[in-house]
Amino acid sequence: MAFALRKRGPSTFERASDGSMTLIEHVRELRNRLFRASLAIVGGLIVGFWLADPVFMLLKRPYCRLPGTTDVFGQCQDLLALAPTTGFVLKLKLALWLGLIIGGPVWLYQLWGFIAPGLHRHERKWAYLFVSIAAPLFAAGAALAYVVVDKGLEFLMSSGVGGLSNQFEVTAYIGFITNMILLFGVAFEFPLILLMLNFAGIASARRLLSWWRAVIFVCFAFAAVATPDPGPFGMTLLALSLTLLYFVAVGIAFVNDKRRGRGKEVYAGLDDDEVSPLEYDREPVEAGQRIDVGAPVGVPEPIARPAPIERRYDDMT
Structure with missing residues (x-):
């Protein structure tokens, strides 16, 4: 039993490269790539929301090394929050930054996939x-x-005013x-x-x-x-x-x-206002040979009027 192999057509990249895609197809491709990039960023945002607390503790370390930021038990003091929503909003910001970094390979690939066919x-x-x-x-x-x-x-902190x-x-x-x-x-x-x-x-x-x-x-x-x-x-x-x-x-x-x-050209070592090292040729230019006047062109013969269609025959008819 013979199986017919289905011939694969040109890929999306090849069609975008040779210019055979229509404007609507380019818009649809852009929509699909933006959707995939958004999914990658949202997925990275979810993972970043889980990693926000360890990243916050990493960013807090320089503050904890300052003098006067630890209590009597050697524990680092908490940073000051001025509003009830400060902690949640800050966690969302950190999660967004982490989401952009985690999803970076995906949305960068989608961006490159849309731009690369034009290069x-x-x-x-x-x-x-x-x-x-x-x-x-x-x-x-x-x-x-x-x-x-x-x-x-x-x-x-050491160079500022005291008492703070x-x-x-x-x-x-x-x-x-x-x-x-x-x-x-x-x-x-x-x-x-x-x-x-x-x-x-x-x-x-x-x-x-x-x-x-x-x-x-x-x-x-x-x-x-x-x-x-x-x-x-x-x-x-x-x-x-x-x-x-x-x-x-x-x-x-x-x-x-x-x-x-580069730099090995004839004029590579010359400045814009420097004279070129070409030798000056003082030999006079001799006069060329005399050109004879050509004969006048005759009047062309009139073109014969074509025969009627019913009188036109060739070697096959």
């Missing part, structure tokens, strides 16, 4: 590389922010820490912008290196303005980290330029 093969390859680098950089920035909060709170209690309001304290983590994580993506400029051929490694004075100034100015921590510890550490990441990105750009052979 070329080499563009998708570089997108994979940059995404794989962006996640560790964000995690490194978040870890550094946690260290900054741990060390910076002690400086802030170290009992913080819980919403302001958690907001301070999450803002620091988000700021440091996003700031650590700065070298990826430079690498994109270099890999796209917009700026060479030498040009990126020529910006070092301006980049260092911008790093310190950004750290001074954007950091929620007014102490010098967090500002300086963020600025130095961004400066180090800048030079690492420039080093990678030099390797990429060497691999692609």
